[in-house]
Amino acid sequence: MNTKSRAALLSVCSNSLLIVAKLAVGLLTGAVSIISEAIHSAMDLVAALIAFFSVSRSDAPPDECHPYGHDKIENISGVIEALLILVASLWIMTEALDKLLHPEPISGAGWGVLVMGASALVNILVSRHLYRVAKEEESLALEADALHLKADVLTSLGVAAGMLLIWGGVALGWDLARLDPLIAIGVALFILKEAIELLLKALRGLLDHRMEEAELAELEQLLQANCPQGTAYHALRSRQSGRRRHIDFHLTVPPAMTVAASHHLCDELERLIAAMLPHAEVLIHVEPAGVHGG
Numbered sequence: 001m002n003t004k005s006r007a008a009l010l011s012v013c014s015n016s017l018l019i020v021a022k023l024a025v026g027l028l029t030g031a032v033s034i035i036s037e038a039i040h041s042a043m044d045l046v047a048a049l050i051a052f053f054s055v056s057r058s059d060a061p062p063d064e065c066h067p068y069g070h071d072k073i074e075n076i077s078g079v080i081e082a083l084l085i086l087v088a089s090l091w092i093m094t095e096a097l098d099k100l101l102h103p104e105p106i107s108g109a110g111w112g113v114l115v116m117g118a119s120a121l122v123n124i125l126v127s128r129h130l131y132r133v134a135k136e137e138e139s140l141a142l143e144a145d146a147l148h149l150k151a152d153v154l155t156s157l158g159v160a161a162g163m164l165l166i167w168g169g170v171a172l173g174w175d176l177a178r179l180d181p182l183i184a185i186g187v188a189l190f191i192l193k194e195a196i197e198l199l200l201k202a203l204r205g206l207l208d209h210r211m212e213e214a215e216l217a218e219l220e221q222l223l224q225a226n227c228p229q230g231t232a233y234h235a236l237r238s239r240q241s242g243r244r245r246h247i248d249f250h251l252t253v254p255p256a257m258t259v260a261a262s263h264h265l266c267d268e269l270e271r272l273i274a275a276m277l278p279h280a281e282v283l284i285h286v287e288p289a290g291v292h293g294g
Contacts (some may be wrong), residue, residue, distance in 0.1 A: 003137060004142060007129060008052035008142060008145065010129065011048035011126055011145050014122055015122070017043050017048070018041045018123070020264040021118070022116075022119065029111060030182050033159045033183040033184040034116070035095075035111075035279065036092040036184040037119070037152070037156060039088050039092060041119075041152060041159075043148070047148050048145050050081055071241040072205060072206060074139060075205035077202075081148070081198060081202075082195045082202060083199070085195035086199075089188040089218050093185055093188040096181040097181070097185070100181040110167055112159070116156045117160050119152070120152075120157050123150075123152045127150045130143075131143070131146040144201075147194065151191060155187040159183055208239040208240075208241075210238045210240070211239075211247075216238065218276060220236070228265070230289070231252070231254070231265070232251075232289075233250065233251050234252070236249040243279045246283075247277075247279050247280055247283070248280070249284060250284075251287070254288070255290075269282075
């Protein structure tokens with residue numbers, strides 16, 4: 001099992017435990033905000049399972065049917081995860097609005113504070129690990145999973161604060177029952193924003209979006225610095241598929257340059273690009289100076 005798969009499996013295990021804990025306390029207290037957090041974690045679990053599958057498949061080598069590899073599996077998983085989160089947020093809002101119109105007393109809010117605090121701590125640790133691996137491996141699926149958990153940290157802390165206020169209100173004889181569904185609506189809106197951002201990012205890869213501006217600028221600087229006198233490049237194109245960058249451009253060389261010398265120059269440029277972008281696939285079209293698109 002590779003590094004990405006181990007990280008995804010860790011997320012699966014942690015989310016499974018948190019779902020059980022949140023659901024148990026949510027049913028015990030009757031707090032819709034805690035139950036909404038259990039649903040949020042359930043969506044995180046589905047996302048983690050999808051991420052586990054996608055990172056396992058995305059590294060598969062190219063084959064006859066997929067000559068450019070399987071990297072876009074991670075983008076597809078990102079779209080599915082975003083749609084699941086979107087559905088979950090709408091369901092939470094529906095339930096919370098019903099509770100807001102028909103408030104019910106909350107019991108055992110102290111348990112809610114405890115489980116939400118523990119959930120936030122676990123997800124802080126797991127999300128940091130996922131972000132580190134996602135950055136090292138350039139994995140959109142793991143980055144999406146880490147984003148879910150980061151959102152879960154913030155919403156868990158928000159629910160914990162709400163439970164703490166309700167707990168204190170009960171002790172003082174205050175009726176704060178409507179605070180619970182209001183917090184749940186806040187959680188749902190936060191999750192909705194998260195889903196839209198993830199969906200847009202995942203779709204960029206499926207639509208063959210070019211590399212990031214900063215990477216393109218570095219690439220152009222590299223080419224300008226390493227194209228020998230008498231040579232030049234043009235028609236530079238790029239697209240990103242998972243962690244892989246596909247780059248192609250035309251390289252003009254002096255008409256008298258031999259095929260062997262042109263090939264050696266292309267090899268050197270590809271080596272330099274690979275050193276800067278380890279997962280780049282580079283295609284260079286060589287043409288004699290003065291001829292474009294030949």
